[in-house]
Amino acid sequence: MQLEFESERLCFRPLRADDIDLEIALWTDFEVARYITGKVxxxxxVRGLMPLVTQRAGRGCIGIWCLTxxxxxxxxxxxSLLPMPVEAEDTEFELLDSEDWPDRNIEIGFVLRPVFWGVGYATEACTRLLEFAFSETMLNxxxxxxDDENHASQNVLTKSGMRAVGPVRAFAGEYPGYKVMREDWVSEKGLNSPKV
Known part of the structure; x- marks a missing residue:
């Protein structure tokens, strides 16, 4: 299985410890953090979290990818493709310390530096990672x-092929939820069966 791949403008590779520069740039910027954590x-x-956020599960298919x-x-x-917490307030990164698949729904996410907002990178990244999920893994x-007010991300999810499903329980609260099923994605995109 290939965990490094590309889209039209982007390269995807698993997040590494030496991506600390990127993670610092993201999480110390309030514009980035305000809809995700609410604080910088x-x-x-950030340094203390790097050993956790660079872990992977599900034979490497679950984790965070650096976008270049x-x-x-x-x-x-x-x-990212990460286990979605229900009652926990944050991602349960301890579930990534395994070759097994986490016993949670898998959530897609994307976080970009503000200078790259508004030019379609988020939609491109989300769409390509969904393609990976349904062509390279057994996710169904x-x-x-x-966040309720994060209309830009909601728009990205919709443009990427996900459908709004109403409020869902996640991160110890109720938030707008989105979902895409394998059969819907495959019928719309014409993908082959997973290669795993």
Missing amino acids: STVEE DKSTQEKIGHA AVFATT
Whole structure:
């Protein structure tokens, strides 16, 4: 299975410890964090989380990918397939310390540096990661949630092929939920069976 892949403008590769520069740029920026955590993190907090956020599960298919611009190799953000917490307030990264698949619904996510907002990178990243999920893994559904006010991300999810399903219980609260089923994705996109 190939965990490094591309889209039209982006390269995807598993997040590594040396991507600390990207993660600091993301999580110390309030514009990035406001709809996700509601507050910025310190550099020390980001450094402390790197061993957790670089873990992977499900034979490497569940985790975070660093996104780079193909033409410049600049790091623009990250995209993820992660276990969606229900009663926990944050991602349960301890579930990634295994080759097994986490016993949770799998949520897609994307976080970009603000300078790269508004040019379609988020939709491109989300669509390509959904393609990976349904062509390279045995996932039957992918889920997503957003903050109530995060209309830009809601629009990205819809444009990427996900459907609004109303409020869902996640992150110890109720949030707008999105979902796409394998059969719907395959019928619309014409993908082959998974290669796993």
